[in-house]
Amino acid sequence: MPGRDAPGSGAGTAGRTAGPVLEARDAVKVFPGVTALDGVSFSLDQGEVHALVGENGAGKSTLIKVLTGVYRLDGGEVRYRGERAEFGSPLEAQRAGIATIYQEVNLVPQMSVARNLLLGREPRGRLGLIDFAAMRERATAVLREYGIDVDVRRPLGSLGLGVQQMVALARAIQADARVVIMDEPTSSLEPREVETLFAVIAGLKARGTAIVYVSHRLEELYRICDRVTVLRDGRAVHTGPLAGLDRLRLISLMLGRAVSEVRAEGLTKFAGHHDSAGEPVLRAEGLARRNLLRGVSLAVRPGEIVGLGGLLGSGRSETAKAIAGALPLDEGRVSVNGRAVPGGSVPAAIEAGVVLLPEDRKAEGIVPTLSVRDNIALAALPRLSRAGIVSEAEVDRVVAAFVDRLRIKAAGPHQPAGELSGGNQQKVLLARWLAMNPKVLLLDEPTRGIDVGAKAEVQALIDELAGDGLAVVLISSDLEELVEGSDRVVVLREGAVAGELHDDITEDGIMAVIAGGGHG
Ligand code: ADP
Numbered sequence: 001m002p003g004r005d006a007p008g009s010g011a012g013t014a015g016r017t018a019g020p021v022l023e024a025r026d027a028v029k030v031f032p033g034v035t036a037l038d039g040v041s042f043s044l045d046q047g048e049v050h051a052l053v054g055e056n057g058a059g060k061s062t063l064i065k066v067l068t069g070v071y072r073l074d075g076g077e078v079r080y081r082g083e084r085a086e087f088g089s090p091l092e093a094q095r096a097g098i099a100t101i102y103q104e105v106n107l108v109p110q111m112s113v114a115r116n117l118l119l120g121r122e123p124r125g126r127l128g129l130i131d132f133a134a135m136r137e138r139a140t141a142v143l144r145e146y147g148i149d150v151d152v153r154r155p156l157g158s159l160g161l162g163v164q165q166m167v168a169l170a171r172a173i174q175a176d177a178r179v180v181i182m183d184e185p186t187s188s189l190e191p192r193e194v195e196t197l198f199a200v201i202a203g204l205k206a207r208g209t210a211i212v213y214v215s216h217r218l219e220e221l222y223r224i225c226d227r228v229t230v231l232r233d234g235r236a237v238h239t240g241p242l243a244g245l246d247r248l249r250l251i252s253l254m255l256g257r258a259v260s261e262v263r264a265e266g267l268t269k270f271a272g273h274h275d276s277a278g279e280p281v282l283r284a285e286g287l288a289r290r291n292l293l294r295g296v297s298l299a300v301r302p303g304e305i306v307g308l309g310g311l312l313g314s315g316r317s318e319t320a321k322a323i324a325g326a327l328p329l330d331e332g333r334v335s336v337n338g339r340a341v342p343g344g345s346v347p348a349a350i351e352a353g354v355v356l357l358p359e360d361r362k363a364e365g366i367v368p369t370l371s372v373r374d375n376i377a378l379a380a381l382p383r384l385s386r387a388g389i390v391s392e393a394e395v396d397r398v399v400a401a402f403v404d405r406l407r408i409k410a411a412g413p414h415q416p417a418g419e420l421s422g423g424n425q426q427k428v429l430l431a432r433w434l435a436m437n438p439k440v441l442l443l444d445e446p447t448r449g450i451d452v453g454a455k456a457e458v459q460a461l462i463d464e465l466a467g468d469g470l471a472v473v474l475i476s477s478d479l480e481e482l483v484e485g486s487d488r489v490v491v492l493r494e495g496a497v498a499g500e501l502h503d504d505i506t507e508d509g510i511m512a513v514i515a516g517g518g519h520g
């Protein structure tokens with residue numbers, strides 16, 4: 001086991017032995033418009049690795065933040081080692097023995113690896129000055145134990161993210177943590193580093209340290225976790241041992257869907273294309289990107305809506321981005337109507353007729369202060385101009401046509417887009433991309449966060465567009481939408497195609513492919 005000697009009293013006997021080491025009781029956390037935690041109870045035992053899972057927005061990060069003093073609770077309480085805890089800051093929690101390792105490494109990139117590792121605990125010599133030689137020696141020794149061999153004098157920021165994360169972990173453990181919380185720790189790690197991390201976790205556990213492990217990678221959870229708590233919409237909907245918990249059941253808890261006994265029905269392993277009604281307009285072959293995509297292939301015919309299913313982090317958005325030129329590829333090809341599209345370039349993809357409606361319309365889409373008209377015309381301006389001169393009349397005509405066609409509800413084309421409802425903003429974005437006259441439309445969560453009525457309208461619109469011959473790729477976490485809206489569903493798992501459903505597409509069928517290897 002890497003790290004320093006076990007704490008004096010040893011595992012399981014430090015302080016109180018009975019009861020959980022860290023606990024949330026009926027925790028409530030409200031943000032404007034969202035109840036992120038709606039009475040969550042969670043308890044962590046000494047020496048266990050406890051998985052915290054749930055779909056995007058379920059409340060995992062918020063729970064971690066209330067446990068570690070980042071946020072104050074609006075109701076309920078946090079208990080640590082049997083007593084009510086009110087950490088005023090993450091630093092306080094850390095001093096008390098709760099170390100948190102976030103996906104983003106929060107160390108100091110400009111400082112050396114050694115200094116980052118031993119910050120606040122630097123070995124000092126005469127006159128209280130830092131003994132740099134001793135510091136380097138100690139840091140090197142500590143990291144070696146974790147299988148990391150680096151020049152500890154280098155600035156932390158000059159190293160790979162994986163190594164940085166291991167340094168953060170090593171630091172946390174050095175600091176005598178009783179509880180270690182890891183939020184998606186493996187997302188930036190190389191396979192070899194993941195193995196090292198697991199070895200470290202096993203060692204910590206043996207020593208009695210309690211670990212909270214947030215991850216979307218089911219394989220990992222089943223390998224290293226003892227219990228799991230499932231959050232959904234700000235509630236803890238299940239806590240129990242992982243061993244014996246069927247994967248399909250776990251996924252159904254996360255997604256809030258019943259599992260019937262359908263399992264492998266309606267499910268065929270990905271085996272190329274089924275019928276041959278027309279040649280695919282879009283072909284993506286062997287898309288690969290370090291840590292994100294491992295050889296994804298996809299073909300879509302004109303008029304076809306291909307759904308992309310999978311859990312968060314399975315590679316759905318990355319696949320769409322890669323096809324749209326927004327994610328560089330290590331390997332793989334994209335072609336439209338048999339013509340290769342140069343990778344890694346959004347303009348080249350648009351030129352080839354591929355457009356992507358991104359997931360986050362606020363961050364990547366709508367310019368709230370610009371008018372509806374300008375938001376629609378934004379991307380298409382070069383097309384609507386002749387010799388660099390934009391014909392305002394032509395823009396007006398195109399905008400009016402889309403406002404009408406997509407039934408965009410606005411006071412007029414000059415209303416700022418930010419004043420429209422979510423659903424209408426989404427339509428404006430859709431109009432923007434349709435104005436590019438695409439052949440392939442990639443939609444990433446097109447109805448997330450819009451109200452039910454608008455949702456139905458957007459769905460109907462997608463159908464119409466496909467009816468006009470557009471090839472559509474539809475990403476949705478809403479299984480019902482995927483089932484209802486797709487001609488075929490390709491399911492991704494951990495960056496690769498895990499299976500495909502056609503003809504008989506059901507929620508259970510999709511979940512069965514997501515769950516993959518059957519039982520836990
Ligand atoms: P998870 O980590 O499971 O994806 P989060 O805890 O990040 O979920 O989010 C839970 C809910 O709370 C989401 O609806 C999210 O939008 C909302 N939320 C999280 N943090 C904030 C914040 N600082 N301000 C407003 N809303 C937030």
Ligand code: MG
Pocket residue numbers: 060061062
């Ligand atoms: Mg989170």
